[in-house]
Amino acid sequence: MLLLSCAEPLVEVGRPPDPIDITTSNDTTGSDTSTGGVSTEGVAASSSDGADSSSGTEFMCGDGVVEPGEDCDLEALGDQTCEGLGYDGGSLGCQTDCRFDTSGCFGCGDGAIDPGEQCDGDVLAGQDCRSVGLEGGQLDCTDECTLDTSGCFGCGDGAIDPGEQCDGDVLAGQTCASAGFDGGRLGCSVDCTLDTTDCFACGDGAVDPGEQCDASDLGGQDCVSQGFDGGTIGCTAQCMFETTGCYACGDGAIDPGEDCEGLDLGGQTCISQGFDEGTLACDGQCTFDVSGCISFACGNGVVDGPDQCDGPDLDGQTCVSQGFDGGMLACTPGCVFDVSGCYECGDGAVNPGEACDGGELGGADCQSEGFDGGVLACDGMCVFDTSGCYACGDGVVNPAEACDGLDLGGQTCLDLGFSGGVLACDGACMFDTTGCTNR
Numbered sequence: 001m002l003l004l005s006c007a008e009p010l011v012e013v014g015r016p017p018d019p020i021d022i023t024t025s026n027d028t029t030g031s032d033t034s035t036g037g038v039s040t041e042g043v044a045a046s047s048s049d050g051a052d053s054s055s056g057t058e059f060m061c062g063d064g065v066v067e068p069g070e071d072c073d074l075e076a077l078g079d080q081t082c083e084g085l086g087y088d089g090g091s092l093g094c095q096t097d098c099r100f101d102t103s104g105c106f107g108c109g110d111g112a113i114d115p116g117e118q119c120d121g122d123v124l125a126g127q128d129c130r131s132v133g134l135e136g137g138q139l140d141c142t143d144e145c146t147l148d149t150s151g152c153f154g155c156g157d158g159a160i161d162p163g164e165q166c167d168g169d170v171l172a173g174q175t176c177a178s179a180g181f182d183g184g185r186l187g188c189s190v191d192c193t194l195d196t197t198d199c200f201a202c203g204d205g206a207v208d209p210g211e212q213c214d215a216s217d218l219g220g221q222d223c224v225s226q227g228f229d230g231g232t233i234g235c236t237a238q239c240m241f242e243t244t245g246c247y248a249c250g251d252g253a254i255d256p257g258e259d260c261e262g263l264d265l266g267g268q269t270c271i272s273q274g275f276d277e278g279t280l281a282c283d284g285q286c287t288f289d290v291s292g293c294i295s296f297a298c299g300n301g302v303v304d305g306p307d308q309c310d311g312p313d314l315d316g317q318t319c320v321s322q323g324f325d326g327g328m329l330a331c332t333p334g335c336v337f338d339v340s341g342c343y344e345c346g347d348g349a350v351n352p353g354e355a356c357d358g359g360e361l362g363g364a365d366c367q368s369e370g371f372d373g374g375v376l377a378c379d380g381m382c383v384f385d386t387s388g389c390y391a392c393g394d395g396v397v398n399p400a401e402a403c404d405g406l407d408l409g410g411q412t413c414l415d416l417g418f419s420g421g422v423l424a425c426d427g428a429c430m431f432d433t434t435g436c437t438n439r
Contacts, residue, residue, distance in 0.1 A: 108145035155192035175410030249286035258286035274306030298335035345382035392429035
C-alpha cells in the first residue's frame, strides 16, 4: 500500500491534485520504484488497496474516479451523502487524500442548531421557559434536539407553582369555607386563581344550605307559613327569619282578624254581642267565647233573638262554616255554638286531612318520608316540611356522604392518594376515582 503523509497536502488549495501514479510490478524485492516523484517502495508487499500485483493496475487519488481504497475522488462521492453517513443533512465533500470531508455535514449533537433543530445540547438559541409560553423553570434540550419543557412550570400543568393559587383540580386543600364562604364548590380559573363562583355565603342574596333566608329572598315563606296569623316577616344579618313584625293570637295584642286577646275584650260584653246578660270571654283562637252569655229566649228549640243555635237547631252551621277544618258542631245551653268537637290545623292534634300539626308528626320522620336523614317539621298548613331533611342527590354533602353531585367537599384525587386526575361522585354519593391517575 502506498503510504501518503497527511501533514503535506497532495495539491495546492484551489486546483485538483496531480494524479498519483501507483504502479505495481512483479518485482517483490522491495526495490525503489518512483512515479511522479512519489515513492512506492513496499507497495508490492500488500494488495489491500485493491491493486493487483500481478496485473500492474494503476490506482490514482485525484483522477476523479473512486477506486479501491478510496472513499471519494474530487467530485466523485460514490453516490454517498451526509445522510448516508448518519448525519441529518449538509454538503459532503472529498479531501485531498480521497477521504470524505464531513465538515459540511451537520447533525443533532454537534453543538450547533442546524435546520430542523430547536436546540442542540446546551445551545438553546436564547430561549427559556418564558419564551415558550411558560412561567419559569429550567428549559433543556432532548437527545433529538427538541426543546424539553419538563423542567418548566406554568398554569395548567396540574401543579401549584409560584404565583398560582391553584392549578386545574389541585386546590392545595382549600375549600369555599377556607376562602371565607359558608360552603359550596371551590374551583380554579384558567389563570390559576381561585374561582368562587359556586361558593355561597350569607348576604349573597340567595337562600343557600343552612340559611332560612338571605336579604329579600325569603324562600317563599311568610308569617303565616312560620305559624303566625299574619304580619310582615324579615331576614336578619345571620340569614335567619326576623318575626318581630309577625303577629299571632296569644301575643297580648288584638291584631287584625282577632276579636279579643286573653283578657282584652276590646271593650265588648255579652250585651254588646246581643245577649241579655252573662260573662263574655276570649277563647284560644282570639274569638269571643259567648258560652257564659245568656239569652232569655234560649231553650225554645228555635234560633231567635241573639241565639246562635238552640238545642239541635244549628241554623245550618257546621264546624267548617265556623272557620274550622272539620268536626262536630254542637250547641251550649246558653244557645251559643259549642266548637269543642271541631278541629283545625294548629290545634296541636293530627286531625283528618292533616299530615301533622305543630310538633305532632304522627310518628313520621325524614326516613319515613323517603330521605336519608335530617329533621322533619310541620308547616302552617299541617303538611310535612322536609326542608330540614337530606338525601343523596340533593347536591350537598350530608352526614354519611363522601360527596354529592358536584359537591366533593373540597376533595381532589391528590387528597385521596393519587397523583392527579379528575375526581367525581357516583350515584351513591361516594367518590368515583376512575378518573384519578397514578404516574
